[in-house]
Amino acid sequence: MKRFLRAMAWLLALGLLLVLLLALSGYLYLRSSLPQEEGRIALKGLSAPVEVVRDGKGVVRIRAATLRDLFFAQGFAHAQERLWQMEFQRRVGQGRLSEVLGEATLPQDRFLRTWGFYRAAEAAYERLYPEEKEAVDAYAAGVNAFLASGAPLPPEFTLLGFRPEPWTGPDVLVWAKMMSFDLSGNWEEELLRHRLLARGVSPERLLELLPPYPEDAPTILRSEDLRLPLGREEAPAALLQMAPPRFLEASNNWVVAGSRTTTGKPFLADDPHLRLQAPSLWFLMALEAPGYRAIGASLPGVPGIVIGRNDRIAWGVTNVGADVQDLYLLEEAGGGYRYKGQVRPYRVREERIRVKGGREEVFKVRETVYGPVITDALQDPPKTPMALRWVSLDPEDHILMAFLGVNRARDWASFVAALRDYSAPSQNFVYADVEGHIGYIAPGKFPIRKAGHTGMVPVPGNGDWDWLGYRRPEEWPQVLDPPRGYIVTANHKVTPEGFPYALTYDWAEPYRARRIEELILGKEKLSLEDIKAIQQDQRSLLYRDFHPVLQGLTPLSERARAWRERLLAWDGTMAPGSEEALVFALWYTELTRLPEKEVGEAYWDEPRYLLRAMREGDKNCDQPETEYKETCLDYAALALERALERKEALKARAWGEVHRAGFAHAVLSHTPLKRLSDRALPFGGDRYTVNVGPFDPRTLRMDHGPSYRQIVDLADMEASLFVHPMGQAGHLLSPHYADLLPLWARGDYLPMGFAGEGRTILLEPGR
Numbered sequence: 122m123k124r125f126l127r128a129m130a131w132l133l134a135l136g137l138l139l140v141l142l143l144a145l146s147g148y149l150y151l152r153s154s155l156p157q158e159e160g161r162i163a164l165k166g167l168s169a170p171v172e173v174v175r176d177g178k179g180v181v182r183i184r185a186a187t188l189r190d191l192f193f194a195q196g197f198a199h200a201q202e203r204l205w206q207m208e209f210q211r212r213v214g215q216g217r218l219s220e221v222l223g224e225a226t227l228p229q230d231r232f233l234r235t236w237g238f239y240r241a242a243e244a245a246y247e248r249l250y251p252e253e254k255e256a257v258d259a260y261a262a263g264v265n266a267f268l269a270s271g272a273p274l275p276p277e278f279t280l281l282g283f284r285p286e287p288w289t290g291p292d293v294l295v296w297a298k299m300m301s302f303d304l305s306g307n308w309e310e311e312l313l314r315h316r317l318l319a320r321g322v323s324p325e326r327l328l329e330l331l332p333p334y335p336e337d338a339p340t341i342l343r344s345e346d347l348r349l350p351l352g353r354e355e356a357p358a359a360l361l362q363m364a365p366p367r368f369l370e371a372s373n374n375w376v377v378a379g380s381r382t383t384t385g386k387p388f389l390a391d392d393p394h395l396r397l398q399a400p401s402l403w404f405l406m407a408l409e410a411p412g413y414r415a416i417g418a419s420l421p422g423v424p425g426i427v428i429g430r431n432d433r434i435a436w437g438v439t440n441v442g443a444d445v446q447d448l449y450l451l452e453e454a455g456g457g458y459r460y461k462g463q464v465r466p467y468r469v470r471e472e473r474i475r476v477k478g479g480r481e482e483v484f485k486v487r488e489t490v491y492g493p494v495i496t497d498a499l500q501d502p503p504k505t506p507m508a509l510r511w512v513s514l515d516p517e518d519h520i521l522m523a524f525l526g527v528n529r530a531r532d533w534a535s536f537v538a539a540l541r542d543y544s545a546p547s548q549n550f551v552y553a554d555v556e557g558h559i560g561y562i563a564p565g566k567f568p569i570r571k572a573g574h575t576g577m578v579p580v581p582g583n584g585d586w587d588w589l590g591y592r593r594p595e596e597w598p599q600v601l602d603p604p605r606g607y608i609v610t611a612n613h614k615v616t617p618e619g620f621p622y623a624l625t626y627d628w629a630e631p632y633r634a635r636r637i638e639e640l641i642l643g644k645e646k647l648s649l650e651d652i653k654a655i656q657q658d659q660r661s662l663l664y665r666d667f668h669p670v671l672q673g674l675t676p677l678s679e680r681a682r683a684w685r686e687r688l689l690a691w692d693g694t695m696a697p698g699s700e701e702a703l704v705f706a707l708w709y710t711e712l713t714r715l716p717e718k719e720v721g722e723a724y725w726d727e728p729r730y731l732l733r734a735m736r737e738g739d740k741n742c743d744q745p746e747t748e749y750k751e752t753c754l755d756y757a758a759l760a761l762e763r764a765l766e767r768k769e770a771l772k773a774r775a776w777g778e779v780h781r782a783g784f785a786h787a788v789l790s791h792t793p794l795k796r797l798s799d800r801a802l803p804f805g806g807d808r809y810t811v812n813v814g815p816f817d818p819r820t821l822r823m824d825h826g827p828s829y830r831q832i833v834d835l836a837d838m839e840a841s842l843f844v845h846p847m848g849q850a851g852h853l854l855s856p857h858y859a860d861l862l863p864l865w866a867r868g869d870y871l872p873m874g875f876a877g878e879g880r881t882i883l884l885e886p887g888r
Contacts, residue, residue, distance in 0.1 A: 154273035155852055156201035158880040163887030164266040166193060173198055176879035178871055179849030179857035182407040189259045191410040192424040194884055196263025199404060203421035203851040205277040206400055208285050209787055210422050214295030215239045221281045223477040234472040235486050235498035237514060242295035244516040253522040257293045260424040264288040275852060277788055296422045297520055301513040304546035307446040308509060310627055314578045315503060317720060330716060332729040338631040339638060340614045341549065346600035347619060371612050371629060372439035373811060375637055376551040376559045378606040383648045384836035387553035390652050391428055391437025394813050395828040399784040399798055400851040403829045405843060407875050415528040416875055417843065418829045425524050428831060430841065433531045434554045435833035439610045441563050443547040444625035448507040449491045449582030460490060461584035491582060507579055512545045512566040520544045533560055533601055540564040541594045549610035553835050561608045562599035563615055567592040567624060577626055609637045630728060632662040632809035652832050657868040658811040663728060664693035664705055670735045674758040681761050697777025697805040706776060706807060707767050710818045711760035716741045724818040777803025779821045780814060784847055797853045802866050842870035
């Protein structure tokens with residue numbers, strides 16, 4: 122018996138040793154795929170040596186002798202750190218996820234193929250300007266040089282069992298198309314309105330459920346800023362005046378003139394609010410070559426700097442939300458659709474999606490004079506088919522040229538000239554330079570529509586409502602050196618009364634804009650520390666608006682009465698450690714359920730509809746299951762009880778315990794490596810705070826937020842600051858995979874300077 126037990130012990134020990142050896146070999150394999158950060162690498166395609174320096178946080182600085190070598194090296198460095206992310210992004214744009222991920226992504230691939238993002242990228246590539254094409258080709262060559270270098274691939278490729286194909290020009294361009302898609306949501310708004318009308322909601326009721334932008338709310342430009350002749354913005358019919366999209370990708374930026382700063386020169390701040398993910402959407406870089414010197418946030422897969430500065434100017438962007446998409450209702454007849462009095466046949470293209478495991482999905486996409494019939498790809502399509510017209514599907518697109526020009530701009534004139542090539546998504550560009558000038562411009566291809574066509578609901582696709590062209594750059598909203606000494610953008614309305622045309626009728630609620638302006642005006646002179654404090658601010662003006670509602674309701678229990686008093690005494694700061702913030706968020710979330718039965722959506726986050734209901738009453742406040750006719754303040758009291766019950770069920774005592782910023786990996790989140798790949802941490806704020814914290818009302822989880830923060834000091838450019846969440850690396854075992862996350866969470870930054878020392882690779886011309 123003892124001999125048997127000893128034998129079993131030896132077997133167990135050997136088994137454990139085998140497991141440890143396998144784990145060690147797996148670890149060593151993963152370590153072997155970390156990027157080379159020092160030494161020399163010979164690469165075919167370079168004309169001269171290029172220096173690539175990584176500092177202690179993984180920020181990359183590249184110095185090259187030519188512009189072509191610079192973008193080649195940028196492609197190589199991006200591939201070193203983020204090859205899997207770049208592969209995933211281009212497969213999204215191509216509609217080819219199912220090849221490597223299987224059946225689960227088929228609906229997404231069908232949708233993406235129907236829209237034709239990659240076809241649009243291929244068409245745009247053929248029409249690039251020579252300088253633009255050279256940058257794209259150089260960048261793709263740098264990625265391919267990494268693929269040919271023999272370096273081990275990131276672990277995601279091994280896990281999924283495939284090798285990436287060589288990169289091409291359209292691969293570089295397609296991610297810009299996908300970013301444009303993420304930032305253009307009007308097609309969804311048109312479908313929402315169409316659905317509500319079909320549900321029997323009257324036009325008058327729509328005005329109550331979806332109130333128009335407040336007349337007394339701030340606009341980015343003011344009447345005194347306008348250069349164009351004053352006119353009157355076409356007022357949409359009452360039916361069409363509606364509210365912001367369900368989720369508009371948000372952002373803040375602002376610029377303050379030297380007359381309002383302690384340094385006598387401008388400060389420029391920007392924090393784009395986009396999806397939080399692992400690895401980060403952005404990659405921090407400094408790029409230098411003769412005639413080119415830019416630093417800031419780059420997008421892996423794309424050459425150049427998207428948000429940042431050079432040694433003369435700084436710029437930041439937020440989403441305008443311009444309406445550059447229209448849906449057209451098709452009258453089908455004879456196998457085609459009616460257009461200008463005739464029946465036109467659909468242009469039909471066949472799409473083939475290879476699915477992991479061997480099978481192939483084949484389907485047909487119908488095309489019209491407007492574009493693809495996108496309702497064919499929806500899981501719950503409307504009865505009438507609809508085609509999409511969208512500027513980002515136009516065959517010519519020079520957005521990359523615009524950004525390359527912005528990177529090299531030296532003053533306002535060259536900055537504006539560079540943006541003449543800008544297409545979509547339209548962005549609020551704020552500007553500052555070392556001479557002390559500040560400015561704003563909203564560039565883009567803005568459709569000219571016929572009178573009566575507001576772009577807010579689908580219109581007949583019979584030729585009567587076709588676009589008439591695009592607005593000229595001279596007509597774009599812009600201002601240089603406004604007398605007030607600052608410019609604020611937070612996705613709120615761009616144009617004041619008197620602007621001659623409408624960019625859109627969908628604008629974000631003005632809470633963030635009002636709070637930023639309030640803080641700017643709160644001090645006579647602003648320091649760098651003040652700008653940081655504004656960017657980190659989580660005081661809720663939503664709470665300020667709903668404070669009178671709390672005052673007016675009659676609590677239903679002693680517990681609720683005590684909490685009402687606590688909330689009334691609270692200052693409205695949505696700090697992660699605040700219990701009041703937790704209760705307020707839960708209460709407001711319960712309030713958003715008010716019109717659930719009427720609109721068919723569980724949560725209807727429309728503050729002005731809810732405020733009007735609380736002040737004036739609304740038919741949804743009466744609970745049909747009771748004999749008593751409840752008022753809206755009764756509903757608010759009931760919502761407070763429900764909020765406190767939910768708080769008890771959550772067993773949470775602070776907002777950040779349940780409101781956590783989550784960073785999920787697109788693939789590894791669904792594998793045993795999830796514990797290594799994903800991150801989550803307590804966060805404050807809500808959808809309407811400057812330091813934004815939007816959340817899913819069902820889970821309270823936050824998966825969108827400040828994806829990058831930047832503050833540029835025009836008095837001392839090297840003292841500027843930037844940061845993004847997670848880290849620079851995409852590799853799980855890299856020390857830079859998530860080392861920036863603590864800095865981002867507590868509101869710290871990295872120095873945004875061209876000077877930087879660290880580990881150096883010399884890329885040399887090879888054969």
